[in-house]
Amino acid sequence: MKPTVVAAAPFLHDRHDRHDRLDALRGVAIVWMAAFHFCFDLSYLRFITEDFYRDPFWTVQRTCIVSLFLFCAGLGQAVAVKQRQTWPRFWRRWAQVAACALLVSAGSAFMFPRSWISFGVLHGIALMLLICRASAGWGRWLWPLGLVAIALPWLVQHPFFDTRLTNWVGLVTRKPVTEDYVPLLPWLGVMWWGLAAGLWTLGRRPRWLTGTLARPLAPLAALGRWSLAFYMLHQPVLLGLLLAWRTLANAGAGA
Numbered sequence: 001m002k003p004t005v006v007a008a009a010p011f012l013h014d015r016h017d018r019h020d021r022l023d024a025l026r027g028v029a030i031v032w033m034a035a036f037h038f039c040f041d042l043s044y045l046r047f048i049t050e051d052f053y054r055d056p057f058w059t060v061q062r063t064c065i066v067s068l069f070l071f072c073a074g075l076g077q078a079v080a081v082k083q084r085q086t087w088p089r090f091w092r093r094w095a096q097v098a099a100c101a102l103l104v105s106a107g108s109a110f111m112f113p114r115s116w117i118s119f120g121v122l123h124g125i126a127l128m129l130l131i132c133r134a135s136a137g138w139g140r141w142l143w144p145l146g147l148v149a150i151a152l153p154w155l156v157q158h159p160f161f162d163t164r165l166t167n168w169v170g171l172v173t174r175k176p177v178t179e180d181y182v183p184l185l186p187w188l189g190v191m192w193w194g195l196a197a198g199l200w201t202l203g204r205r206p207r208w209l210t211g212t213l214a215r216p217l218a219p220l221a222a223l224g225r226w227s228l229a230f231y232m233l234h235q236p237v238l239l240g241l242l243l244a245w246r247t248l249a250n251a252g253a254g255a
Contacts, residue, residue, distance in 0.1 A: 020213035020221040022075055027220030029068040030227055034234055036061055041238050045246060066121060066182060067190050073125055074132060074194020075201075079209070081136045082202045090133060098126045100232055104180075112179050119168040120180030122231075127168070127184060128191045135192070142196035149189030 036058075043050040052058045080090070101122035109116035117123075135142065153170050161171040170183030201208050213221055223230065 018225065019079060019209045020218075021209055021211060022072065022079065023221040023224035024213055024217045025075075026069070026072045026224035026227055027217075027222070029065060029072060030223050030230055031220070032061075032068070033065050033231075034238075036065060037235060038238055041235075041242055045239075045242055047242070047246075066187070069121070070125070070128070070182075070187055070190040071194035071197075073129070074191040074196070075198040075209070077129065077132045077136065077191075077195050078198025078202060081133075081199070094126065094129060096228065097122055097129070100228060101126055103232070108179055115177045115179050117178055117180045118164050118176075119183060120178070121182040123168070124182035124184065124187055125191075128188050131188060132191055132195050136195060136199070139199070140196070142192045142199075146189035146192035146196065149184075149192060150186040151189075153183075153185050 039048070039050065039058075040052050042048045043052060050058065052062075101120070104120060104122055105117055108120075135145075138145070153172075156171050157173045158171055159173055161167055161169050162173055162176070164176070167176050167181070168183050170185030170187075172183075175181060198209070202210075
């Protein structure tokens with residue numbers, strides 16, 4: 001399953017409120033994601049032959065990319081809490097994520113009718129952000145709760161959770177046939193850990209997040225500020241360019 005991933009851009013506010021170091025970390029995840037998706041598209045269009053669904057080289061990368069994005073989303077929620085983000089702003093940003101999740105489902109149903117995305121990373125982030133917002137005051141309990149969330153799918157599985165209506169929980173006996181799957185469990189644990197780490201850092205070592213960013217990393221920070229827009233646009237652009245390349249190559253071969 002390819003990682004259709006997005007960072008915590010829906011929660012990191014106006015430019016003067018942002019932390020460049022967090023944006024740069026998200027930018028690293030975006031570059032990694034784009035490179036991964038480019039390779040996936042090459043395989044999908046049969047320029048190369050790779051197994052993105054079973055080869056550990058790709059599946060482990062997917063896990064790392066999604067983990068980094070969700071950890072950044074948790075860090076972003078910690079920043080929002082510390083900056084006393086209002087509920088209206090929260091709901092406005094959350095609605096953007098939810099709307100994009102619906103667009104991803106619709107687009108994937110068109111391209112992959114048998115494996116369309118019913119609960120991918122944007123769907124997961126939309127739900128997990130609600131939970132993180134409600135649990136931000138739990139403090140140090142977020143660490144053990146995150147561990148429980150990560151461990152639970154390894155300990156509990158039931159066929160009840162194998163349907164499209166219930167697999168969003170994550171306690172499945174088998175992975176669903178879908179192009180992206182980021183259920184509540186275990187991924188809520190990663191975001192909880194990001195939230196806990198962000199709250200601790202802003203309370204004890206704020207300069208780790210608020211300090212000056214090295215100038216060579218500025219492009220990554222700029223990219224990290226637009227993660228949601230980048231996510232929604234990069235695949236159509238990549239696929240369009242590759243399809244144009246293939247068309248030109250075929251035309252040249254037939255000339």
